[in-house]
Amino acid sequence: MHFTSETSSNGVIERTFTLDDVTGVLWSPESGPAGAPLVLAGHPGGLDKKAPGHVARAHSSVTIDGFHVVSIDAPGHGGRPRSAQDERWVAEFRRARAEGSPSFGHILADYCASVAERAVPEWQATIDAVLALPDIGAHVPIGYSGMSLAGAIGIPLAAVEPRITAARFGWLSEHDSLLAAAKQITIPIEYLLPLDDKEIPRGFGLELFDAFASADKVLHAFPGGHAQVPTDGRLDTRFFARHLGRAVGRPAA
Amino acid sequence: MHFTSETSSNGVIERTFTLDDVTGVLWSPESGPAGAPLVLAGHPGGLDKKAPGHVARAHSSVTIDGFHVVSIDAPGHGGRPRSAQDERWVAEFRRARAEGSPSFGHILADYCASVAERAVPEWQATIDAVLALPDIGAHVPIGYSGMSLAGAIGIPLAAVEPRITAARFGWLSEHDSLLAAAKQITIPIEYLLPLDDKEIPRGFGLELFDAFASADKVLHAFPGGHAQVPTDGRLDTRFFARHLGRAVGRPAA
Numbered sequence: 170m171h172f173t174s175e176t177s178s179n180g181v182i183e184r185t186f187t188l189d190d191v192t193g194v195l196w197s198p199e200s201g202p203a204g205a206p207l208v209l210a211g212h213p214g215g216l217d218k219k220a221p222g223h224v225a226r227a228h229s230s231v232t233i234d235g236f237h238v239v240s241i242d243a244p245g246h247g248g249r250p251r252s253a254q255d256e257r258w259v260a261e262f263r264r265a266r267a268e269g270s271p272s273f274g275h276i277l278a279d280y281c282a283s284v285a286e287r288a289v290p291e292w293q294a295t296i297d298a299v300l301a302l303p304d305i306g307a308h309v310p311i312g313y314s315g316m317s318l319a320g321a322i323g324i325p326l327a328a329v330e331p332r333i334t335a336a337r338f339g340w341l342s343e344h345d346s347l348l349a350a351a352k353q354i355t356i357p358i359e360y361l362l363p364l365d366d367k368e369i370p371r372g373f374g375l376e377l378f379d380a381f382a383s384a385d386k387v388l389h390a391f392p393g394g395h396a397q398v399p400t401d402g403r404l405d406t407r408f409f410a411r412h413l414g415r416a417v418g419r420p421a422a
Numbered sequence: 423m424h425f426t427s428e429t430s431s432n433g434v435i436e437r438t439f440t441l442d443d444v445t446g447v448l449w450s451p452e453s454g455p456a457g458a459p460l461v462l463a464g465h466p467g468g469l470d471k472k473a474p475g476h477v478a479r480a481h482s483s484v485t486i487d488g489f490h491v492v493s494i495d496a497p498g499h500g501g502r503p504r505s506a507q508d509e510r511w512v513a514e515f516r517r518a519r520a521e522g523s524p525s526f527g528h529i530l531a532d533y534c535a536s537v538a539e540r541a542v543p544e545w546q547a548t549i550d551a552v553l554a555l556p557d558i559g560a561h562v563p564i565g566y567s568g569m570s571l572a573g574a575i576g577i578p579l580a581a582v583e584p585r586i587t588a589a590r591f592g593w594l595s596e597h598d599s600l601l602a603a604a605k606q607i608t609i610p611i612e613y614l615l616p617l618d619d620k621e622i623p624r625g626f627g628l629e630l631f632d633a634f635a636s637a638d639k640v641l642h643a644f645p646g647g648h649a650q651v652p653t654d655g656r657l658d659t660r661f662f663a664r665h666l667g668r669a670v671g672r673p674a675a
Binding site for chain 1: 473506610612617624626631632637638640641642643644645652654655656657658659660664
C-alpha cells in the first residue's frame, strides 16, 4: 500500500493510495483512540471512490462514529482502465436501458457479477493492507456498505471474508450468483429496497433478502427510484454503530 | 374522563380512567416541561391496555422521549364486555386458525374492521379528553402506534383524524377497507412487516404499504412470525422522536 496524498479537513484525514493497480482512499478521524472500527465503502457503478455523495457518507461515519472508512475504485472505474469486454457490456446495457428493453437488468447483472469476481480479491488485499497500518491494527471490527454494483461486489465478498461482521446492501440486479452467495452469509444484514425502481423488480429484492442466512436482518423499503436514498432519518437504525461498536472516547451522535 | 387510580414508579405516573364505558390508562413523565407529545398506543387483539409488553413500550416512550402515552381497551377487550356477534366471530376465527383454514385471515379481518368501526369514535373522544387535561394541553403533537387489531383501528382513525401527525402500523390482515383508508393518509408512516407470518400473506403488507398516500413512509421487513417484534434496535429509527419532537428539557436517549 503506497500513500499518494494526505490532506485533512473538518476533523477527517484523507489519504489516497495505490495497492498494485488498485486506486483507493482511506478516511480517518484526526484524533481518537486506537482500535476504531473500519467500514469498507463500495461505490455504485458509474461512479468512483471520490463521488460527492459517497465522500459525504464516509465523512459522516468518521466524524459521527469515529470510524475509519476505506474505498477502492472498482475495476474499470475512477482512474482504472476499462477492459474491452467491459466496454462492450456497458455499451450493451446502456442501449438496452435507452430502448427500455427487459433484458437490461440481466445484462447489467452479468456485468456486475464479472466486475465482482475481479473486485473481491482486491478488497481482500485492501483489508490486509489497511489492517497492517500501525494506526488501525489487526483486530478492528469491519463492516461493508455498498449499493448496486457495490452490493454485487459486497455479497460475494462477505460470503468468503470472515473478517466482515456486518453489512449493508441494496439496489441489486437479479443474478443467481447473488442468491447462492447470500445463502452463505450469517452476519447481521441491513438491506435497502426502493419500491419504484423501474430497472429492478422488487420481487428479486425480497427473494435475495430471504436468501441471507442471517437471523439478524432487516429490509427497509421505501418509495423512490434507483439510487434515491432517503436521508431524512427514516432508514437510520445506527446499523454500524450497533454492530461494530463505537470508537471509545468519541462523542455521541 | 374519570380517573380511577394513580400510581407512580421509575419516573412514570400511571393514571387509569374511564370515559363513558371505555376503560383506559394514561402514562406520563413524573417531571418535565409542558407541551410533551402524546402517543396513542393501541393494544393488539386478544390483549388489553395493561399487557406487559405494551406497558413496557409505553414506559420506554415516557422515560426515553418524555412523551405522554394513552391506551384504551378495544371493544370486547380488557374489562369491556364482548358482544354476542364478537363472540361468534372470535369462535369462528379460532376454529379456522386451529384447522389451518385459508379463510382464517378474512374472518379475522372482518372482525377487526367491525371492532375498528366502534373504536374510532372512542379514540377521538379519548383525544378530546386527554387534550383537555391541564398538564397536557390542546396543542401537543400526536402520534398513533398499533399493530394487528390496533393497526386495523389506527388506519381508519388516522384517515379521519387530522390531529394525528405520524403513525406506526404493522401485522394487518387483508381487508379492502384498510386499502381505502390508507389512500386517505398523507402523514409520515412506519410499517412493520414480519416475513414469516403464516396467518398474513406478505403480499398484502406490500399492497397496503403502497396504498398510503404519504411521501415519507418506510416499511421495515424482518424474519419472524406474527407479533414477534425484534427489540434489538434493527427497527429503531427514532420515528416518533423525529416526527413529534422531543419534550424540551428531557435527557437524550
